[in-house]
Amino acid sequence: MTSSPLPYRIGYGEDAHRLAPGLPLILGGVPIAQAEHGAVAHSDGDAVLHAVADALLSGLALGDIGQYYPDTDPAHAGISSREILAHALALVREWRYAPANVALVVTLDRPKLGPLRAEIARSVAALLRLPDTEVGVSFKTSEGLAPAHVQVRVTVLLVRTAP
Numbered sequence: 435m436t437s438s439p440l441p442y443r444i445g446y447g448e449d450a451h452r453l454a455p456g457l458p459l460i461l462g463g464v465p466i467a468q469a470e471h472g473a474v475a476h477s478d479g480d481a482v483l484h485a486v487a488d489a490l491l492s493g494l495a496l497g498d499i500g501q502y503y504p505d506t507d508p509a510h511a512g513i514s515s516r517e518i519l520a521h522a523l524a525l526v527r528e529w530r531y532a533p534a535n536v537a538l539v540v541t542l543d544r545p546k547l548g549p550l551r552a553e554i555a556r557s558v559a560a561l562l563r564l565p566d567t568e569v570g571v572s573f574k575t576s577e578g579l580a581p582a583h584v585q586v587r588v589t590v591l592l593v594r595t596a597p
């Protein structure tokens with residue numbers, strides 16, 4: 435894409451990681467201390483931030499984070515997902531758009547994340563420079579269908595900014 439006449443653009447992103455014992459679980463920049471299993475990943479494995487970054491990029495047809503941070507490149511091993519999201523946000527701003535609101539759904543069987551909803555919303559909002567109220571966070575279990583797995587789905591509304 436070289437330019438867009440649209441004042442609004444919708445972005446959608448997903449991410450999934452396998453869970454294994456002895457690894458940290460970070461979601462939306464928040465370490466989940468209660469988790470018995472963490473994400474198997476090339477980076478810090480924050481599936482929420484990966485899906486948000488992909489949603490930002492998809493809204494402007496800018497590809498996905500794997501193109502910018504290939505998981506085959508040792509240079510990105512252990513990279514903070516905050517850095518990946520900051521890069522995606524910078525690209526969106528270069529294209530003169532900004533996120534207006536975000537809706538995200540985390541599917542995870544355990545632990546219960548409800549008590550961390552406000553903290554995760556606050557963390558994602560801060561990274562996107564949005565008010566907390568513009569980040570909606572939902573949790574679902576897989577009903578036991580995928581107990582060793584975390585899945586995140588995200589929609590974002592991008593609004594064109596003044597030149």
Ligand SMILES: Nc1ccn([C@@H]2O[C@H](COP(=O)(O)O)[C@@H](O)[C@H]2O)c(=O)n1
Pocket residue numbers: 541542543544545546547548549572573574575576577
């Ligand atoms: N890791 C999770 C998963 C779900 N919740 C909350 O539990 C409720 C029921 O979830 P279902 O998947 O059975 O519909 C719902 O209110 C979720 O917010 C949770 O806190 N943590």
Ligand SMILES: C[C@@]1(CO)OP(=O)(O)OP(=O)(O)OC[C@H]1O
Pocket residue numbers: 449450474475476477478479484499500501503504505506510511512513518
């Ligand atoms: C973030 C990157 C790069 O470190 O790797 P992972 O942490 O494995 O995450 P994923 O969402 O599977 O893919 C994007 C990657 O290229």
